[in-house]
Amino acid sequence: xxxxxxxxxxxxxxxxxxxxxxxxxxxxxxxxxxxxxxxxxxxxxxxxxxxxxxxxxxxxxxxxxxxxxxxxxxxxxxxxxxxxxxxxxxxxxxxxxxxxxxxxxxxxxxxxxxxxxxxxxxxxxxxxxxxxxxxxxxxxxxxxxxxxxxxxxxxxxxxxxxxxxxxxxxxxxxxxxxxxxxxxxxxxxxxxxxxxxxxxxxxxxxxxxxxxxxxxxxxxxxxxxxxxxxxxxxxxxxxxxxxxxxxxxxxxxxxxxxxxxxxxxxxxxxxxxxxxxxxxxxxxxxxxxxxxxxxxxxxxxxxxxxxxxxxxxxxxxxxxxxxxxxxxxxxxxxxxxxxxxxxxxxxxxxxxxxxxxxxxxxxxxxxxxx
Amino acid sequence: xxxxxxxxxxxxxxxxxxxxxxxxxxxxxxxxxxxxxxxxxxxxxxxxxxxxxxxxxxxxxxxxxxxxxxxxxxxxxxxxxxxxxxxxxxxxxxxxxxxxxxxxxxxxxxxxxxxxxxxxxxxxxxxxxxxxxxxxxxxxxxxxxxxxxxxxxxxxxxxxxxxxxxxxxxxxxxxxxxxxxxxxxxxxxxxxxxxxxxxxxxxxxxxxxxxxxxxxxxxxxxxxxxxxxxxxxxxxxxxxxxxxxxxxxxxxxxxxxxxxxxxxxxxxxxxxxxxxxxxxxxxxxxxxxxxxxxxxxxxxxxxxxxxxxxxxxxxxxxxxxxxxxxxxxxxxxxxxxxxxxxxxxxxxxxxxxxxxxxxxxxxxxxxxxxxxxxxxxxxxxxxxxxxxxxxxxxxxxxxxxxxxxxxxxxxxxxxxxxxxxxxxxxxxxxxxxxxxxxxxxxxxxxxxxxxxxxxxxxxxxxx
Numbered sequence: 001x002x003x004x005x006x007x008x009x010x011x012x013x014x015x016x017x018x019x020x021x022x023x024x025x026x027x028x029x030x031x032x033x034x035x036x037x038x039x040x041x042x043x044x045x046x047x048x049x050x051x052x053x054x055x056x057x058x059x060x061x062x063x064x065x066x067x068x069x070x071x072x073x074x075x076x077x078x079x080x081x082x083x084x085x086x087x088x089x090x091x092x093x094x095x096x097x098x099x100x101x102x103x104x105x106x107x108x109x110x111x112x113x114x115x116x117x118x119x120x121x122x123x124x125x126x127x128x129x130x131x132x133x134x135x136x137x138x139x140x141x142x143x144x145x146x147x148x149x150x151x152x153x154x155x156x157x158x159x160x161x162x163x164x165x166x167x168x169x170x171x172x173x174x175x176x177x178x179x180x181x182x183x184x185x186x187x188x189x190x191x192x193x194x195x196x197x198x199x200x201x202x203x204x205x206x207x208x209x210x211x212x213x214x215x216x217x218x219x220x221x222x223x224x225x226x227x228x229x230x231x232x233x234x235x236x237x238x239x240x241x242x243x244x245x246x247x248x249x250x251x252x253x254x255x256x257x258x259x260x261x262x263x264x265x266x267x268x269x270x271x272x273x274x275x276x277x278x279x280x281x282x283x284x285x286x287x288x289x290x291x292x293x294x295x296x297x298x299x300x301x302x303x304x305x306x307x308x309x310x311x312x313x314x315x316x317x318x319x320x321x322x323x324x325x326x327x328x329x330x331x332x333x334x335x336x337x338x339x340x341x342x343x344x345x346x347x348x349x350x351x352x353x354x355x356x357x358x359x360x361x362x363x364x365x366x367x368x369x370x
Numbered sequence: 371x372x373x374x375x376x377x378x379x380x381x382x383x384x385x386x387x388x389x390x391x392x393x394x395x396x397x398x399x400x401x402x403x404x405x406x407x408x409x410x411x412x413x414x415x416x417x418x419x420x421x422x423x424x425x426x427x428x429x430x431x432x433x434x435x436x437x438x439x440x441x442x443x444x445x446x447x448x449x450x451x452x453x454x455x456x457x458x459x460x461x462x463x464x465x466x467x468x469x470x471x472x473x474x475x476x477x478x479x480x481x482x483x484x485x486x487x488x489x490x491x492x493x494x495x496x497x498x499x500x501x502x503x504x505x506x507x508x509x510x511x512x513x514x515x516x517x518x519x520x521x522x523x524x525x526x527x528x529x530x531x532x533x534x535x536x537x538x539x540x541x542x543x544x545x546x547x548x549x550x551x552x553x554x555x556x557x558x559x560x561x562x563x564x565x566x567x568x569x570x571x572x573x574x575x576x577x578x579x580x581x582x583x584x585x586x587x588x589x590x591x592x593x594x595x596x597x598x599x600x601x602x603x604x605x606x607x608x609x610x611x612x613x614x615x616x617x618x619x620x621x622x623x624x625x626x627x628x629x630x631x632x633x634x635x636x637x638x639x640x641x642x643x644x645x646x647x648x649x650x651x652x653x654x655x656x657x658x659x660x661x662x663x664x665x666x667x668x669x670x671x672x673x674x675x676x677x678x679x680x681x682x683x684x685x686x687x688x689x690x691x692x693x694x695x696x697x698x699x700x701x702x703x704x705x706x707x708x709x710x711x712x713x714x715x716x717x718x719x720x721x722x723x724x725x726x727x728x729x730x731x732x733x734x735x736x737x738x739x740x741x742x743x744x745x746x747x748x749x750x751x752x753x754x755x756x757x758x759x760x761x762x763x764x765x766x767x768x769x770x771x772x773x774x775x776x777x778x779x780x781x782x783x784x785x786x787x788x789x790x791x792x793x794x795x796x797x798x799x800x801x802x803x804x805x806x807x808x809x810x811x812x813x814x815x816x817x818x819x820x821x822x823x824x825x826x827x828x829x830x831x832x833x
Contacts (some may be wrong), residue, residue, distance in 0.1 A: 006810070007554070007555035008551060010559060010813075010817055010818075011551065013559050013817070014561070014817055015387075018380065018821075020383050021380050021825055021829070022381060039696045051415065053414065054414035054415070057413060060377065065375070065829075068376060075830040076830075078827055078830030085772050085777045086777070108589045108767075116549040131376050137417045143691045152766045251797075370433065
């Protein structure tokens with residue numbers, strides 16, 4: 001090739017590339033090409049004010065960028081390239097081994113005053129209300145071998161050891177040991193920060209053993225109902241990475257029960273499960289629905305005691321298993337509860353009290369203080 | 371409109387170049403002017419006002435100064451031109467900065483204007499000022515064609531971040547320029563390199579810097595603090611030099627030759643050397659049009675030192691209306707002065723690697739003033755970088771982040787050093803068939819590959 005041909009080649013390639021990208025995008029927006037526009041961005045509309053102060057131009061730039069032809073495919077391509085180059089952190093979500101996504105729980109975010117306050121709260125609950133503490137270590141603790149190399153995850157085991165020491169053995173249920181024993185099973189969702197029905201099942205039997213109740217209820221994991229096989233949790237979505245769907249299971253024995261759930265004192269629903277959530281962004285809302293401040297489950301077993309649960313979404317998977325042992329279960333999400341938890345416990349002096357939350361969720365209730 | 375945006379690359383640029391190449395002869399200047407005005411108006415149309423005013427004012431002042439050359443009137447006209455230029459720059463660019471400072475010092479509560487710093491105002495103001503000064507000194511004939519002059523003032527390639535050019539360097543090309551395939555091809559390659567620097571290195575380094583800054587200084591290990599400084603150093607260098615490459619490349623594609631603005635500043639072995647390599651045209655402008663007239667001749671040493679600090683304080687201010695930028699300039703000026711006084715001679719006794727380490731340490735500390743919002747933050751960060759109040763020397767958080775951004779760090783290091791240029795030169799000089807074939811292959815392939823990767827990143831990252 002002569003020098004002239006070389007130059008023409010360079011100019012041609014660069015010009016073609018720019019034109020190819022820009023023309024396909026323009027044609028696709030004009031409806032002449034099929035492509036994905038999954039972002040749902042809408043074209044901005046100009047006004048004289050937005051034209052003059054420049055906001056219209058900003059909106060156009062944002063729109064053109066967000067709604068580019070096949071943007072999700074380009075995005076996936078970039079992520080695959082980054083994955084090949086060793087990147088394992090997207091939007092504070094870690095991608096570990098065996099396609100497992102982890103929520104980031106950094107050591108520096110879970111220390112100091114936050115820990116001390118949470119321990120004092122637990123001490124008060126156990127001393128004054130005989131609460132039983134079932135704090136759940138999350139996947140980054142039990143599946144720490146799946147974490148990316150050098151990924152920082154705060155030592156939940158060390159925290160749980162402090163909890164055990166503060167509340168005493170009689171009030172402490174060692175879910176760390178229970179889950180660690182089954183760490184090679186699907187006890188956490190790979191794409192979601194919560195434990196699975198299987199983990200809740202193991203926790204239930206551990207609870208029963210420690211509770212002194214006469215007999216456990218029988219739940220058959222082999223006959224569990226698969227409510228969906230295509231669950232992709234929020235962690236994979238936040239990372240923007242493709243992920244294989246997972247199963248959500250429920251125990252057949254918990255389905256079709258005539259229980260009523262009263263949410264925040266005004267909304268009443270039947271049963272533990274809400275199928276309408278399966279196709280939403282919050283598919284795990286299948287278990288007892290959207291987040292709420294407080295809910296009361298009436299099981300109709302009037303002779304049984306009452307239970308107060310200070311819980312999070314993880315507790316929603318366990319509650320259907322515990323329910324046959326109680327006449328009423330009061331579920332309180334402390335971060336959204338409008339009332340006074342102390343007053344609630346005073347009113348329910350005879351009720352048993354359980355704290356069922358993941359360790360990070362529990363600690364997040366206590367503001368970080370420097 | 372940013373050079374590294376989809377709107378610029380995939381909307382503005384194709385349309386502009388199609389029209390530019392279709393336009394015959396001197397009508398190219400009309401396309402250039404209209405294109406530049408669109409580019410400039412894209413952010414905030416109101417910003418066209420100071421630009422138009424500056425262009426017209428300096429064009430008229432230039433003509434009048436030339437007419438009264440050698441008379442007292444010319445001096446008055448020069449002062450008048452400077453007054454208009456600086457007033458506009460002050461009002462649109464720095465009024466709020468000075469109001470805020472006055473409010474702090476005098477405890478007043480003067481209301482701010484709320485005008486954002488118009489894009490390019492610091493570039494075109496310096497260019498037009500140098501033009502009028504050159505006309506006054508007879509180094510430059512006054513422009514007689516407003517279209518050509520407006521094209522010079524508004525020319526979009528170098529409007530964002532330089533290089534700062536003189537009218538006499540552009541005059542000939544503005545009047546008549548011959549474009550050839552070689553120049554266009556070189557320009558196109560340069561655009562690809564600049565875009566890759568911005569998108570693949572500067573933006574990634576920026577994300578690393580942001581990631582480091584999500585924690586407070588007291589939560590960082592020493593290694594983490596230095597990782598942050600390195601990230602910022604790469605972000606700022608590859609942003610500015612990437613834009614400069616694109617500007618030079620765009621200029622080439624239009625038939626202009628813009629001057630180089632960066633020359634591997636991170637291989638500097640002294641602060642003086644760093645000044646020769648960093649934002650070359652700005653430093654040169656400040657030397658020619660500010661320092662020399664004020665401090666040149668037989669001025670006392672103290673006065674010269676004062677003007678060095680003043681020059682560098684102003685260079686800092688050129689980057690943005692904030693005292694931390696001024697402090698950055700003064701910090702570097704301090705070592706520049708020390709090197710001129712005695713440190714330069716002393717450094718000669720040390721091996722090059724130690725001189726380089728000294729220069730980079732000074733530059734790195736300077737970047738902290740540049741990067742952080744206030745001096746107190748920079749001071750705390752600096753302490754952590756030297757182990758005071760740090761969370762150990764190194765921890766898992768650092769190692770994890772370093773692995774996540776390893777490609778960026780490696781690319782940044784590689785392209786900060788003249789290794790790539792040296793390798794290309796060696797290949798070009800090679801006489802064996804293999805070397806020639808490889809050079810030709812790389813020459814053909816690399817611009818397209820860089821552009822493709824950059825575009826994919828740009829589109830994919832925007833999601």
